[in-house]
Amino acid sequence: MAPVRHPDAPAPGELLGAHYDQCFGCGGSQPHGLHLEARAAEGVRVTAEFTVRPAHQGAPGLAHGGVLATALDETLGSLNWLLRVIAVTGRLETDFVRPVPVDSVLYLEAEVTAVHHRKIYSTAIGRIGGPEGPVAVRADALFIEVKVDHFIENGRPDEIRAVMADPDQIKRARAFEVNP
Numbered sequence: 001m002a003p004v005r006h007p008d009a010p011a012p013g014e015l016l017g018a019h020y021d022q023c024f025g026c027g028g029s030q031p032h033g034l035h036l037e038a039r040a041a042e043g044v045r046v047t048a049e050f051t052v053r054p055a056h057q058g059a060p061g062l063a064h065g066g067v068l069a070t071a072l073d074e075t076l077g078s079l080n081w082l083l084r085v086i087a088v089t090g091r092l093e094t095d096f097v098r099p100v101p102v103d104s105v106l107y108l109e110a111e112v113t114a115v116h117h118r119k120i121y122s123t124a125i126g127r128i129g130g131p132e133g134p135v136a137v138r139a140d141a142l143f144i145e146v147k148v149d150h151f152i153e154n155g156r157p158d159e160i161r162a163v164m165a166d167p168d169q170i171k172r173a174r175a176f177e178v179n180p
């Protein structure tokens with residue numbers, strides 16, 4: 001089935017903000033994290049930006065492939081907020097097309113292509129420098145819808161309790177959006 005944008009999804013252009021401040025992909029409290037910023041786009045699409053820092057190197061002066069896969073995973077994961085579905089990555093298939101130098105901005109675009117029961121199919125592309133830049137990475141992903149119990153049963157109790165104690169209801173909901 002074609003994906004359906006939730007009526008309460010953030011408006012196109014709106015920054016999604018971090019879903020969890022300890023998230024390695026988007027959280028502000030991870031000094032070496034990606035600090036990726038995703039923005040809602042039209043339909044079930046997002047755009048995102050991530051600046052490659054020295055802490056993200058694999059080879060000298062170049063981004064680590066696993067870090068780039070994280071940027072793709074994080075961007076693809078943020079699509080689920082537009083569907084308002086709690087889901088985790090089941091499969092992430094990545095093409096590394098071109099090396100990404102430290103200090104460059106990776107500009108990402110992602111969209112949900114189809115939904116089948118609990119399965120959410122999505123795709124993403126990352127370009128160096130901006131929307132017209134050369135393609136550096138691509139990914140196709142399968143996210144699987146889960147209940148919040150997935151996190152409560154599998155996560156560490158201390159972190160779960162800390163999130164549940166947050167008086168901010170939106171923050172509580174978003175922490176479990178994908179990966180606490």
Ligand SMILES: CCCCCCCC(=O)SCCNC(=O)CCNC(=O)[C@H](O)C(C)(C)COP(=O)(O)OP(=O)(O)OC[C@H]1O[C@@H](n2cnc3c(N)ncnc32)[C@H](O)[C@@H]1OP(=O)(O)O
Nearest residue numbers: 019073074077078088089090091119142144146177178179
């Ligand atoms: C905004 C924030 C962005 C953050 C982005 C970060 C996102 C993440 O990184 S999440 C963390 C990484 N992912 C995980 O930890 C998930 C670990 N895996 C799991 O917990 C489980 O395997 C889980 C929940 C994915 C699936 O388990 P379960 O709920 O038992 O589902 P299961 O019945 O096996 O599968 C459901 C369907 O998905 C399919 N499926 C499951 N896994 C896969 C896979 N890897 N490849 C292909 N198909 C799969 C199954 O075949 C099945 O299909 P169908 O309904 O057609 O028979």
